[in-house]
Amino acid sequence: MTGEPNTKVPGYDRVFRNALIFDGSGRASFLGEVAIKGERIAMVGSAGSIPAGSGAVEEDLGGLALAPGFIDSHTHDDRLVLDQPDMLPKISQGVTTVVVGNCGISLAPVIFGDKDPPPPMTLLGGSQAYEFANFAAYASRVNSTRPAVNVAALVGHSALRLATMKDIEKRASDSEIAAMCSLADEAMDNGATGMSTGLFYPTNSAADINEVVPIAARFARRGGVYATHMRDEFDDILNSIDETLETAGKADIPLVISHHKCAGVNNWGRTKQTLPKIEGASEHQCVNLDAYPYSAGSTYLRAELVTDTYPIHIAWSQPYPEMQGRALTDIATEWGVDIHETARRLQPAGAIYFQMDEADVRRVLSSRLTMIGSDGLPHDAHPHPRLWGTFPRVIGHYARDEGLFSIETAIHKMTGLTASVFRLRDRGEIRAGAFADLVVFDPARIIDKATYDEPLQYSDGIVSVFVNGVRSYVSGAGVLERAGRLVGGNSDKLHHGFE
Ligand SMILES: [Zn+2]
Incomplete structure (x- = not known):
């Protein structure tokens, strides 16, 4: 097959433009651009510093936050x-x-x-x-x-x-x-x-x-x-x-x-x-x-932690699954026994302690x-x-x-x-050479939705997530790909052949 040589071969796999960059260091955020190639961040710069069209995918974030x-x-x-x-x-x-x-x-x-x-x-x-x-x-x-x-x-x-x-x-x-x-x-x-x-x-x-x-x-x-x-x-x-x-x-x-x-x-x-x-x-x-x-903290229901000085909620109970999410004192009242006896009967169980x-x-x-x-x-x-x-x-x-x-x-x-x-190594930062583990979020909207009563709730304001350069999660669409692996210690060298 013949054809015109592509004079604008994209140099990067993806370029984010118009991103409010939080680089992970704690330094002030700034509006800029980030290019990814393979698993890593290839370039970080101010607006207009990464040549137009150099990304196979160009993504204008319209001022959304980009963080490690x-x-x-x-x-x-x-x-x-x-x-x-x-x-x-x-x-x-x-x-x-x-x-x-x-x-x-x-x-x-x-x-x-x-x-x-x-x-x-x-x-x-x-x-x-x-x-x-x-x-x-x-x-x-x-x-x-x-x-x-x-x-x-x-x-x-x-x-x-x-x-x-x-x-x-x-x-x-x-x-x-x-x-x-x-x-x-x-x-x-x-x-x-x-x-x-x-x-x-x-x-x-x-x-x-x-x-x-x-x-x-x-x-x-x-x-x-x-x-x-x-x-x-x-x-x-x-x-x-x-x-x-x-x-x-x-x-x-x-x-x-x-x-x-x-x-x-x-x-x-x-x-x-x-x-x-x-x-x-x-x-x-x-x-x-x-x-x-x-x-509040949480661990298994442990007799030493049972007290009436702060509320305790049941996270799970093997014999009484219907009691999960309820206050220990309420269950005790219902059963007509004290909280210690109640805790004993719920075992094995887990609890949330407002301590x-x-x-x-x-x-x-x-x-x-x-x-x-x-x-x-x-x-x-x-x-x-x-x-x-x-x-x-x-x-x-x-x-x-x-x-x-x-x-x-x-x-x-x-x-x-x-x-x-x-x-x-090479994690937790937005800089050239670091792994492209990235999150795009809306700084005006980001908030948790999970509560003690309704704990299984997605948070608001997360837009998309990249792991090792791979677009892995998009809000509303869920997990698109899985690109994680063991990191830390000598694992990169050992399991993936690079340092
Ligand atoms: Zn612990």
Whole structure:
């Protein structure tokens, strides 16, 4: 076939024009243009700087916002990315990467066979959910599944303990610690991002600093990060922060304090003590926080957390599914028993605890150390609204409507900051050479719609989402393609052949 040579061969796969660019750094947004080629951003410039017609697809955003895809720094999506790889609760919020394996809970490297996993491992499912005896098997499943979002995976200390220890109610012996360290090496060699603990939980709480430090140090040696759901977020929180800072300091590992809060009515207002302590420590050690933008938390229904000092709603109940979404006190009245007996009868169950003070939530969100993480529980029948609403809520409610901080800062807390804390190379920024994980949204409209009563709601104002250069989600049309993969650690080098 002959013909005129095309004198205007498009140089880029896609060019966005007229975009209000939030580059993820926290710097002021500006009206400009972004070109994508393959998986990466090829060029970023001011209006008119990218030659006309140089994109195979030219997209005029008409002043809509263009930001790096949001990174959910705290998730329990370990199983969701495999079983519901469209990842609708997340990609519909503009999320392009999820950090899984938090709170000491991860799928790899533990299997339970015929036994039921103990709580809190049940947050990820029953024994059939646990099918990965090593991290490599999980990594390979993530990549072959190709979820719609990228996955950065932490290895949970509870998973390590359950995989190696005879009696998890004790501190690990030296040989058990050595076994956990070998599993740490295997995980980091196969693309893990680091380690998490959940010292608050029964599967993890017998571990003292002498157990955690050598394991965390092993992760540190290969570039891992350490995230922790601390031993106590209630009355003893200051001691827990001391323990946490000392642990990470001795292991010489970057630290993330998970879902920072001062829980329980007695402790409301105490972020005035905790934040200066953590921010002070950040002068000489690497420490960050994650937080979700709500004053209620959620986990399984735990007897120790049942109280009449704040409302508790039922997220799910195996024997009484009809009680999901209802207040514990209402069920107690209906049954004519006290709340403790009510909780006992509902087991196994999950709950939403209205245990925080709004002023504390605002102070934590505002800290320069804080990243945004949903902590959503995707398997709950009536989940906390954070699962579907976290990111639009931070931008639309806290930044735009409440003026708690600028939209630039809000986006930095869910992109550039998070990528640097978890060492996700070339993610979380709009700049030439970075991966084209991008979200287009309307800054005037963006807002969460999920509520405690109606938690399964799409947010408003997200227009489209790109993952690794692929147009993956369009509002109203849903998920078009899935282009996610394991990221973080050495996973890009290992599984995809580039650094
Ligand atoms: Zn947690």
